[in-house]
Amino acid sequence: MKLVYEVWLESGIRMDCLGLENKKLKKNDAVILDFGTYKEYARVVHCRGELPIEADAESMPQILRRATLQDQNKANENHRFNRISGQKAEAIISRSQLDISMVDAHISFDRRRAVVRFLSPKRVDFRQLVRELASSLNMKIEMRQVGVRDVAKMRGGIGTCGRVLCCTSWIHEFQSVNVRMAKEQHLSLKANMISGQCGRLKCCLAFEYEGYQLISKDMPLHGSQIMVRGQEARVLDTTLLNRSVLVRVKQDGRVMNVSREQLDELVDTKESACGDDCSTTDSDKSCSTDDCDSCGD
Incomplete structure (x- = not known):
């Protein structure tokens, strides 16, 4: 079987x-x-x-x-052969004057095939380059264009959390990550806070996104009008994990923090978050579209 x-x-x-x-x-x-x-x-x-x-x-x-033991010895020899072949391939690519940057080259176990992975901002006609590489390395050449997220996955590293990069340790396939996920979790939209080593949005933004969506379903929007203990108020901020709301009472201007259960009713939950008590930050201006996806390869 x-x-x-x-x-x-x-x-x-x-x-x-x-x-x-x-x-x-x-x-x-x-x-x-x-x-x-x-x-x-x-x-x-x-x-x-x-x-x-x-x-x-x-x-x-x-x-x-x-x-077998012989196979393992050959695999060790291939590591050295792979380094030498990679250096040859990189030298040929640099002389080609094509707008590409080699990431790595992998030689198959039987040395019949080499996969050269490279970065390039655009599509490149590398047919002549493949012929030169095949002639120099004496094996079949396959060129693969990869993205910056793939490069981070291959090279590895330590994330801002102090652990090995998720893409290196356990993520097999990348999924789409967008700014809306950071906004839903009330995270800072500064690039250095939500970007990974690859320069794209962190994959971990998607891990808890569905949970935050469920929590926020019955929470008032920023700038909406609500009733708190019989008094009309406006929402200044919400803390989803604590299910609490920061409000300003309209009658006397008091600002207080109340739990979701203490809200009497939601007067207007569809009002824009850009009301009298909220402002637009510079980071919001830089990416104001919820559908912005800044991590596509």
Whole structure:
């Protein structure tokens, strides 16, 4: 019976592959994968179980065997060979005068194929460059254009939270993150506060966004008029996690903090947040559209 295993390739990519149950593979076992035209060295992350009936088995790589001692020695040699080949590729790319910057180059386990990943602000015609690289490295060349978020994922680092970057440690696929998520959580919109090492919005802005949406459903909007203990007031600010509201009483101008349960009724919850008691900050002006997505690659 064939099982689905998640493996981690030497190039830093995690993917699913097929392996026979009788191989009895365990976590961190080194294996050799067959992609048809080339082979790769990888480590097992975990077993997902039996292959689903609807899955396309032909498109998935196969686990040939558990890596032998000779295979592991060859993988170590490939690390050195990969560095030398990467330096050659970078020198050729710099001479090409194309508007691209090489991120890294990965050589397959059998040295039949090289994947060169690069950054570029626009699409580039690199057909001539591929021919030069193939002639110099004596193998098939595949060029892949990546984004700045992919570069951060590959190179790793420590985030402002003090932990390893989420994209490096556990995030497999990037999801869209936009400024609306930061606004919903009442975070500062300063770029250095909500941007990650890649220069785009932090992925973690999306982690609790759905929870904040649920909490804010029955909370009054900024600038809306409400009734507090029988007196009319206007909302100055809300603290979603504490479910409390900062209000200014219209009758005597008092400012006080009250819980959501103490509000008698919401007089006008649809009034714009830019009423008499609120102001627009410079950071809001710089990105005033809720649908602004500043992290697309």
